[in-house]
Amino acid sequence: MKKVLIFFSMLLLASNNFAEENLMTENITENIQQPIEQKKQKIVIDVKSVYDSLNIKNKIDYSIFQKAYLGYVQISHKNPGVLIIIDYTKPSNEERFYVLDLNKKKLVYSTRVAHSKNSGLEIPLEFSDDPNSYQSSLGFFVTLGEYNGAYGYSLRLKGLEENINANAEDRAIVIHGGDIVEDEYIKKFGFAGRSLGCPVLPNSLTREIIDFIKHGRVLFIYGNDEEYIDESTYLSKLASVFEGSPKNIVEIEKLVEVQKTSPTTTVVATTTAPTTVVSDNKKDNTNRETVIAEANTTKILEIIKQEYKYTNSVDNNKIAYTRLLKDVIQEKLNKTPEIKEENTSNQEKAVEQTVTTDNASETKKDDETVVPQQNENVQENKKEERKYPEEVTKKSLGIGIKFK
Numbered sequence: 001m002k003k004v005l006i007f008f009s010m011l012l013l014a015s016n017n018f019a020e021e022n023l024m025t026e027n028i029t030e031n032i033q034q035p036i037e038q039k040k041q042k043i044v045i046d047v048k049s050v051y052d053s054l055n056i057k058n059k060i061d062y063s064i065f066q067k068a069y070l071g072y073v074q075i076s077h078k079n080p081g082v083l084i085i086i087d088y089t090k091p092s093n094e095e096r097f098y099v100l101d102l103n104k105k106k107l108v109y110s111t112r113v114a115h116s117k118n119s120g121l122e123i124p125l126e127f128s129d130d131p132n133s134y135q136s137s138l139g140f141f142v143t144l145g146e147y148n149g150a151y152g153y154s155l156r157l158k159g160l161e162e163n164i165n166a167n168a169e170d171r172a173i174v175i176h177g178g179d180i181v182e183d184e185y186i187k188k189f190g191f192a193g194r195s196l197g198c199p200v201l202p203n204s205l206t207r208e209i210i211d212f213i214k215h216g217r218v219l220f221i222y223g224n225d226e227e228y229i230d231e232s233t234y235l236s237k238l239a240s241v242f243e244g245s246p247k248n249i250v251e252i253e254k255l256v257e258v259q260k261t262s263p264t265t266t267v268v269a270t271t272t273a274p275t276t277v278v279s280d281n282k283k284d285n286t287n288r289e290t291v292i293a294e295a296n297t298t299k300i301l302e303i304i305k306q307e308y309k310y311t312n313s314v315d316n317n318k319i320a321y322t323r324l325l326k327d328v329i330q331e332k333l334n335k336t337p338e339i340k341e342e343n344t345s346n347q348e349k350a351v352e353q354t355v356t357t358d359n360a361s362e363t364k365k366d367d368e369t370v371v372p373q374q375n376e377n378v379q380e381n382k383k384e385e386r387k388y389p390e391e392v393t394k395k396s397l398g399i400g401i402k403f404k
Helices: 002-014 016-020 047-054 062-074 183-189 203-213 236-242 282-306 321-332 341-365 372-381 390-396
Strands: 027-046 082-087 097-101 106-111 139-149 152-159 174-178 200-202 218-222 249-267 318-320 387-389
Touching (some): 047 062, 106 203, 174 203, 200 203
Parallel strands (some): 082 218
Antiparallel strands (some): 027 249, 097 106, 152 174, 318 387
């Protein structure tokens, strides 16, 4: 029975187009979503407070964190809450790869990272985004997906700054692990080894760090390049902020995505039903739901009547359709008290009369094919509420539901 009720509820929802033909014309004001536009919004950022809350004074220079955080705030398409900083102003035998959890306000990882072989020996001084340059790139990136490649578990990067790091994907610049930054290598040579352009982490931490920073986290790589600030997509407009002593509170303009909405008027189809005033208050909305339910009931009955002839040949699992329809309508209206019991009773009587009339006409047309016993069954069924088998429900509505 529950399956049948669920089935009819779905049918009622799908047949709202039937009800639209029986509704009074009305005006409905709604907001139509328009393409997204970007607007500049001024925001004030207390960078020093964020810096102090992370307790990283002995790890990351404030001037570098300031640049990283001001860029991070401006990047719209990111997975927020984590900021990664690589400080290439430090030598390769020191920790210069940092992962910050901005939500929990703590430094999660601090470790060594290698730079590219053509950027410098211990401290990188040359940077490029050119293919086959074998130099490291600066600027803002977002992390992409992880994969297993020639260097093991690795993480793809997407450069966000044109002419600075936008070729990162084409150059296959990724984060991966290697022995060249492990303690044994550092003790032997005094500095870390160098890569072909990728930031290289210790093998022992690579998987753990990649799993923490993958999928949209912001990475900022900073180095000794005086021209970077002037060319940066995110920092060039803030050049004055970085002159002299670092500013603690900074006002910036951030692009904010705004959805355009405009009121429009939609006209619903004209009515063929009895006059029903549809207004904006709750009571009249209930009346509207009643009209919809009645229209849906009529359509369902039309389908059932077409299969009436089949019902007389099946004897198992009969269902009182008028009662079932009443329950479905009541459920559709969310047990609305405004639907009176007497209206439902009148509806049941109308259903029985309609089905009985159609049954009589079909019986006359099919006298030669219908056996006498079927005529007796029709007469007997007139005395009680019309019942139909569940198999008829299945066939008449065109869906192959298996009834237990």
